Amino acid sequence: MTQKVSVLVAGSWGTALASVLADNGKEVQLWSRNEEQVVEINEKHTNSRFLKEISLSPSIIATNSLQDAVQDADAIIMVVPSSGMREVASRMRPFLKKETLIIHATKGFETGTLKRMTEVLADELPEMDPKRFVVLSGPSHAEEVICKMPTTVVVAAEDLQAAEAAQDLLITQYFRVYTNPDVTGVEVGGALKNIIGLGAGLTDGLDFGDNAKAALVTRGLAEITRLGTAMGANPLTFAGLAGIGDLIATCTSRHSRNWRAGNKLAKGIPLDEVLQEMGMVVEGVKTTKAAYDLASRYEVTMPITNELHNVLFEGKSPQLAARDLMGRVRTHEMEELPMTR
């Protein structure tokens, strides 16, 4: 029997994942709260606001009804920005079957609570087994996936069967899906790489050069690993797709919203104007604040996050932030490894 999969919501990434599912022969519903967008997807098979000039499979059915999208679904992929995860999860709860597989592909923490997205899902969907919540992450820009360009991602769940079920739903010739049991690591890696993506956009915008960007990515990975490990992640996860893989994509791609936002900040455009101009979610901004607070909660040193926080929210100039990063007290590369003289 054909599996029914619903994707919530019809932003860039949700639409690209709906497309992968349709190519994989699934019966796909794509939920949006925007009526005009639903009509456009069903009648013209386009989603022009998010993915210009792309024709979608006519088999993707858009709907405005959350009940229709949720009630008969074998699997639901949640791709709402982190700011909307709790609201959408709570609204779908009355219609949800216990057996439905819940996957999320959102990269961020909840503002205020600092919770990971599977923790927010566990709060709002208490009838569901949290071990079966799956997170999908990795280097995957919607603009390339929608064109069927070769892409690899990782799905993580505590329950291997749930991760494999997600893998089965999505794996295609051009979309290769790996499994990983480390939910915390995959969620933390996916969220924190956006901070470094913003920093890479700033670095490139200030013409700091390739050495500086390589340093940012490498030392960024060090602080992601430090916080992630303190939160319970396996450090090896950060050497994988949800860590270094996604850092490379976000810090080097012209598609990256975080890189583009950082690049605009380097031109002196104020943050609120940058976000307005982007018109798409830039998760790294809220994640910088969350990571700054998490670093304090877990007593972890995160100098890049700290300086980016000062640039975004305290009015510090990026040039001064870079100077202060370079001028930090001297240290050795692997803090955990003892040095001998």
Ligand SMILES: NC(=O)c1ccc[n+]([C@@H]2O[C@H](COP(=O)([O-])OP(=O)(O)OC[C@H]3O[C@@H](n4cnc5c(N)ncnc54)[C@H](O)[C@@H]3O)[C@@H](O)[C@H]2O)c1
């Ligand atoms: N775009 C990508 O290539 C990509 C790739 C991997 C992961 N992601 C992650 O996916 C998530 C979504 O990103 P995106 O790029 O698709 O965003 P987007 O800006 O393209 O679209 C977001 C959509 O969510 C809708 N929305 C926001 N709040 C909502 C709410 N409370 N209820 C219902 N709808 C709501 C908006 O109207 C919009 O349609 C982010 O966490 C992002 O980091 C994006």
Ligand SMILES: O=P(O)(O)OC[C@H](O)CO
């Ligand atoms: O466009 P960005 O910077 O939000 O990144 C999108 C994806 O997370 C890349 O894997």
